[in-house]
Amino acid sequence: MTSAAEQLxxxxxxxFATAGSVDDGKSTLVGRLLHDSKSVLTDQLEAVxxxxxxxxxxxxxxxxxxxxxxxxxxQGITIDVAYRYFATARRRFIxxxxxxxxxxTRNMVTGASTAELAVVLVDARNGVVEQTRRHAAVAxxxxxxxxxxxxxxxxxxxxxxxxxxxxAEEFTxxxxxxxxxxxxxxxxxxxxxxxxxxxxxxxxxxxxxxVLEHLETVPVSxxxxxxxxxxxxxxxxxxxxxxxxxxxxxxxQIAAGTFRLGEEVTVLxxxxxxxxxxxxxxxxxxDIAWTPQSIxxxxxxxxxxxxxxxxxxxxxxxxxxxxxxxxxCHVADQPLTVGQRVLLKHTTRTVKAIVKAIPSRxxxxxxxxxxxxxxxxANDIGLVTVRTAExxxxxSYADSRRTGxxxxxxxxxxTTLAAGMVGDSFATTATAAVQTSDSIEDSGWDx
Amino acid sequence: MMALADVQDTxxxxxxxxxxxxxxxxxxxxxxxxxxxxxxxxxxxGGKDSxxxxxxxxxxxxxxxxxxxxxxxxxxxxxxxxxxxxxxTVARHGLRLHVASVQDYIDAGKLRERPDGTxxxxxxxxxxxxxxxxxxxxxxxxxxxxxxxxxxxxxVFSLRDEFSQWDPRRQRPELWQLYNxxxxxxxxxxxxxxxxxxxxxxxxxxxxxxxxxxxxxxxHEREVxxxxxxxxxxxxxxxxxxxxxVETRLIRYRTVGDMSCTGAVDSEATTLDAVIAEIAASRLTxxxxxxxxxxxxxxxxxxxxxxxxx
Numbered sequence: 001m002t003s004a005a006e007q008l009x010x011x012x013x014x015x016f017a018t019a020g021s022v023d024d025g026k027s028t029l030v031g032r033l034l035h036d037s038k039s040v041l042t043d044q045l046e047a048v049x050x051x052x053x054x055x056x057x058x059x060x061x062x063x064x065x066x067x068x069x070x071x072x073x074x075q076g077i078t079i080d081v082a083y084r085y086f087a088t089a090r091r092r093f094i095x096x097x098x099x100x101x102x103x104x105t106r107n108m109v110t111g112a113s114t115a116e117l118a119v120v121l122v123d124a125r126n127g128v129v130e131q132t133r134r135h136a137a138v139a140x141x142x143x144x145x146x147x148x149x150x151x152x153x154x155x156x157x158x159x160x161x162x163x164x165x166x167x168a169e170e171f172t173x174x175x176x177x178x179x180x181x182x183x184x185x186x187x188x189x190x191x192x193x194x195x196x197x198x199x200x201x202x203x204x205x206x207x208x209x210x211v212l213e214h215l216e217t218v219p220v221s222x223x224x225x226x227x228x229x230x231x232x233x234x235x236x237x238x239x240x241x242x243x244x245x246x247x248x249x250x251x252x253q254i255a256a257g258t259f260r261l262g263e264e265v266t267v268l269x270x271x272x273x274x275x276x277x278x279x280x281x282x283x284x285x286x287d288i289a290w291t292p293q294s295i296x297x298x299x300x301x302x303x304x305x306x307x308x309x310x311x312x313x314x315x316x317x318x319x320x321x322x323x324x325x326x327x328x329c330h331v332a333d334q335p336l337t338v339g340q341r342v343l344l345k346h347t348t349r350t351v352k353a354i355v356k357a358i359p360s361r362x363x364x365x366x367x368x369x370x371x372x373x374x375x376x377x378a379n380d381i382g383l384v385t386v387r388t389a390e391x392x393x394x395x396s397y398a399d400s401r402r403t404g405x406x407x408x409x410x411x412x413x414x415t416t417l418a419a420g421m422v423g424d425s426f427a428t429t430a431t432a433a434v435q436t437s438d439s440i441e442d443s444g445w446d447x
Numbered sequence: 448m449m450a451l452a453d454v455q456d457t458x459x460x461x462x463x464x465x466x467x468x469x470x471x472x473x474x475x476x477x478x479x480x481x482x483x484x485x486x487x488x489x490x491x492x493g494g495k496d497s498x499x500x501x502x503x504x505x506x507x508x509x510x511x512x513x514x515x516x517x518x519x520x521x522x523x524x525x526x527x528x529x530x531x532x533x534x535x536t537v538a539r540h541g542l543r544l545h546v547a548s549v550q551d552y553i554d555a556g557k558l559r560e561r562p563d564g565t566x567x568x569x570x571x572x573x574x575x576x577x578x579x580x581x582x583x584x585x586x587x588x589x590x591x592x593x594x595x596x597x598x599x600x601x602x603v604f605s606l607r608d609e610f611s612q613w614d615p616r617r618q619r620p621e622l623w624q625l626y627n628x629x630x631x632x633x634x635x636x637x638x639x640x641x642x643x644x645x646x647x648x649x650x651x652x653x654x655x656x657x658x659x660x661x662x663x664x665x666x667h668e669r670e671v672x673x674x675x676x677x678x679x680x681x682x683x684x685x686x687x688x689x690x691x692x693v694e695t696r697l698i699r700y701r702t703v704g705d706m707s708c709t710g711a712v713d714s715e716a717t718t719l720d721a722v723i724a725e726i727a728a729s730r731l732t733x734x735x736x737x738x739x740x741x742x743x744x745x746x747x748x749x750x751x752x753x754x755x756x757x
Binding site: 041087091114220234235239240253280282283290348405406415 | 459461462463464465467468469470471472474475478479481482506507508509510511512592593596599600606615616618619620621622623624625627629630631642643645647648729730731732
């Protein structure tokens with residue numbers, strides 16, 4: 001293999017989500033990113049042009065690139081999350097393109113759950129509106145590590161610096177109060193192409209990165225040294241062949257942190273301990289492995305471990321509990337009620353559970369709490385307490401998005417009812433690295 | 448520069464390359480299915496996506512055997528080189544292969560040949576009947592979201608009803624890496640471990656892992672004729688006809704499917720590197736370049752998927 005292919009494959013992957021209200025120009029931004037990064041190919045553009053013409057439009061409607069379903073194209077709205085792929089020389093991108101309608105909060109939750117960055121779009125003429133606050137709240141709730149505020153349609157406000165500055169300031173202080181860890185504000189015109197892929201000639205007062213430049217350089221890996229290591233056991237590999245008569249490996253994807261050869265580990269919920277005898281990284285023996293690698297662990301002792309167990313370093317085990325307090329986003333059409341029997345899926349373990357209480361429902365617009373709503377319906381976000389039939393080893397969602405999250409499932413028909421996040425809804429202390437006006441000056445921003 | 452933006456994650460010793468990240472995710476999906484389902488099956492056509500799927504499954508369970516059987520829906524118009532590759536691969540890994548044959552259905556009068564000779568849409572019935580007959584509860588497909596706009600909406604775990612139908616408006620939201628595979632008897636789940644891969648990712652992975660492919664993916668001389676703007680392989684299956692002229696051209700295939708609707712591209716790429724360079728420079732999508740069946744209408748793929756096609 002030549003270096004060309006190797007170089008291409010050595011790029012990293014960034015998963016991000018876009019959120020914006022219906023007319024904020026989200027589809028145009030997505031279309032612009034795909035188009036200007038040369039990710040829209042000739043036949044796709046031809047198909048869009050043909051479809052646009054047959055609808056009586058005289059210019060290609062870039063939204064048709066992303067609205068893939070018959071119903072979406074008929075109605076001209078995005079109903080469901082779509083995933084888009086594009087690449088630059090520096091990085092590969094998976095874009096969760098989420099609908100902006102109020103009634104589709106669950107779709108933004110879906111997109112944000114795996115995103116490392118969220119782009120929140122604002123129309124420069126309207127500034128921060130209710131929907132903007134809702135998007136910021138969902139990003140904060142899902143603990144998306146990086147948030148980009150894209151102030152769009154700057155061309156319609158004469159590229160005025162003060163318009164951008166006041167929107168950026170209002171959004172930043174709101175998002176920071178929710179505990180959003182990092183916020184980057186970028187003035188753009190998706191339609192004209194300002195600061196999306198290419199720097200704008202119309203806003204020389206802006207010294208920050210373009211949207212694409214930021215996407216290419218934002219760090220995606222966390223400081224693993226401080227993470228609690230977690231391996232949910234997915235499957236036990238036992239070849240029982242002549243070559244491997246005694247092989248017994250615990251396969252799983254490392255949910256957080258690192259595991260090392262020789263390390264003492266505890267298996268939850270049983271609490272049994274052993275030591276790591278071997279780590280197989282898909283057929284290759286290694287001394288150390290880290291998230292999100294899929295590995296197989298071999299232990300010194302033959303102890304009872306099966307799917308659903310959690311392997312952790314012995315000195316760093318999460319508490320086990322049968323009483324789960326969490327924030328949930330309700331994603332199903334049927335409601336979630338107090339007393340309801342459900343299944344709770346946490347990592348690789350699914351247990352029976354009962355909804356003991358719904359203490360409050362959160363109104364995302366103003367973050368007010370509505371006490372004892374009795375039930376949650378589609379797109380509601382609320383606090384719940386759930387009692388499980390078996391103990392679970394739970395982290396707080398603030399510590400680990402992977403071992404602090406769960407699904408509630410209807411046992412009757414398998415419907416996914418709710419997405420749950422263990423612990424506090426929003427970061428209580430603003431330890432965030434939000435750019436203050438000082439750091440903005442320091443970083444060469446000249447409002 | 449901004450406070451954090453100048454930290455390059457590629458400098459981190461813990462950064463995974465995009466191929467490693469995609470591989471790890473796909474392996475996680477295979478193991479989830481092995482852990483949660485009774486009778487999974489991998490759709491295996493001998494095409495590059497299913498070859499990569501099988502390679503990932505082999506890695507996911509090593510040193511044990513792949514705990515799944517394979518299923519091939521044979522249109523009766525498959526490339527002989529691909530069938531030969533299929534059988535050789537199955538034998539090499541000691542796997543079990545089920546074949547559902549479109550030709551058998553036509554011979555038995557259960558399916559009728561279409562006037563345009565395209566057999567791709569005819570695969571749906573043998574596929575769904577094989578799923579019912581063998582009571583498969585999880586069916587792995589090599590579909591990728593980058594292939595087509597309806598596929599971009601597809602979940603990794605996609606529930607199908609007892610008629611194998613896909614209802615895009617009633618999909619389960621897919622949150623974090625928590626895949627919900629619950630299904631009622633008679634229903635099954637289609638599973639797409641390569642959802643987040645692009646055509647280029649697949650080729651780069653093939654190069655990195657040194658995976659053997661059927662020769663038709665590399666440039667070779669072949670007798671072809673032009674139909675609906677595409678170069679089709681001449682043969683007993685139904686071409687050339689009328690004014691269509693056979694000529695020998697240097698071509699290769701970007702996708703492998705039914706000979707009646709899979710077009711070849713002019714190419715001099717005889718090596719993996721040359722193929723990768725060619726795809727990276729191509730201004731046409733894989734399906735736009737070589738698939739006739741997607742061009743039948745604006746929502747052709749969505750409509751076929753609703754009926755049970757992949």
